[in-house]
Amino acid sequence: xxxxxxxxxxxxxxxxxxxxxxxxxxxxxxxxxxxxxxxxxxxxxxxxxxxxxxxxxxxxxxxxxxxxxxxxxxxxxxxxxxxxxxxxxxxxxxxxxxxxxxxxxxxxxxxxxxx
Amino acid sequence: xxxxxxxxxxxxxxxxxxxxxxxxxxxxxxxxxxxxxxxxxxxxxxxxxxxxxxxxxxxxxxxxxxxxxxxxxxxxxxxxxxxxxxxxxxxxxxxxxxxxxxxxxxxxxxxx
Numbered sequence: 001x002x003x004x005x006x007x008x009x010x011x012x013x014x015x016x017x018x019x020x021x022x023x024x025x026x027x028x029x030x031x032x033x034x035x036x037x038x039x040x041x042x043x044x045x046x047x048x049x050x051x052x053x054x055x056x057x058x059x060x061x062x063x064x065x066x067x068x069x070x071x072x073x074x075x076x077x078x079x080x081x082x083x084x085x086x087x088x089x090x091x092x093x094x095x096x097x098x099x100x101x102x103x104x105x106x107x108x109x110x111x112x113x114x115x
Numbered sequence: 116x117x118x119x120x121x122x123x124x125x126x127x128x129x130x131x132x133x134x135x136x137x138x139x140x141x142x143x144x145x146x147x148x149x150x151x152x153x154x155x156x157x158x159x160x161x162x163x164x165x166x167x168x169x170x171x172x173x174x175x176x177x178x179x180x181x182x183x184x185x186x187x188x189x190x191x192x193x194x195x196x197x198x199x200x201x202x203x204x205x206x207x208x209x210x211x212x213x214x215x216x217x218x219x220x221x222x223x224x225x226x227x
Contacts, residue, residue: 004158033214040124042205042217043159056212091158104215106158 002026004107006092012113013082020078021110025094032075033104034067035091036060043091049075050097082114117142117208119189121218129226134193136221138180138206141187147209148189150180151217154202162204165189176200201225 005024013019025032030051035043046065047057051072061067064082069075079086089109096103122137140146150162163174170182180191189206206218 040219042121042207042219043215045214045216048214056214093159103161104159106160108156108158 004092004094004105006090006107006110008110009108010111010113012115014115015084016081018078018080019082019112020076021090021092021112023075023077023092023094023107025074025092026105029094029096029105030072031095031097032069033093033095034075034077035093037089037091037109038087046077046090079112082112084114087112087114117144117146117210117216119148119206119208119216119218121206121221123221124219125222125224127224127226128196130198131195134178134191134196134200134223136191136204136206136223138189138191138218139187140189140206140208142208144211148180148182149207149209149215150174150178150189150191151205151207152202153205153220159205162191196223196225198225198227 007022033048034046037043045058046061047067049069052069064080067077089111091109093104093106118141120139148165151159152162153159162178163172165172165182173179178193180189203220203222205220207215210216
């Protein structure tokens with residue numbers, strides 16, 4: 001068990017560029033979540049997957065955001081035409097699943113800075 | 116809809132003093148409540164959770180929290196603070212669609 005891995009740890013980009021983040025969950029965890037955390041705030045839910053199916057998307061996830069989990073293992077979060085307001089820590093979490101997810105394991109996050 | 120409110124964005128204590136971090140919840144159904152800790156440059160770690168069993172919940176590193184339905188509270192306490200407890204602490208509740216909803220966090224500073 002190597003934990004939830006996120007890459008890159010830091011990303012600096014210019015406004016208008018596209019960025020992609022990757023999350024590798026704990027092996028055999030069938031649920032994968034994406035959260036966004038800005039300074040002084042708690043993590044805000046973005047979306048989650050049950051295996052390869054995307055089950056829920058937050059209203060925070062604008063059309064510029066897309067998440068995939070093609071084979072039910074790793075996931076990618078892409079932001080197109082980045083804006084300064086997208087600057088945040090993007091957190092990934094995984095869990096074994098179940099009726100409710102009391103055992104969420106979080107990665108260390110990807111810190112995005114949009115200049 | 117379920118939500119949590121953390122009172123006090125910053126708490127400062129001396130080493131060895133009592134730690135008290137406040138969390139109040141709002142839920143139309145019996146809630147499942149959690150406390151997470153986030154150390155600098157690290158991911159969130161589960162400290163403890165309440166799942167409708169015992170109202171006094173013990174977690175890691177001598178932290179504990181008491182579920183009080185009459186006060187809709189789930190405050191986190193530790194009898195004696197250590198320097199290593201300095202971190203950001205988040206209260207969270209399970210929503211009716213099975214996802215964690217977090218509070219805004221409380222930053223704990225511990226002074227020698």
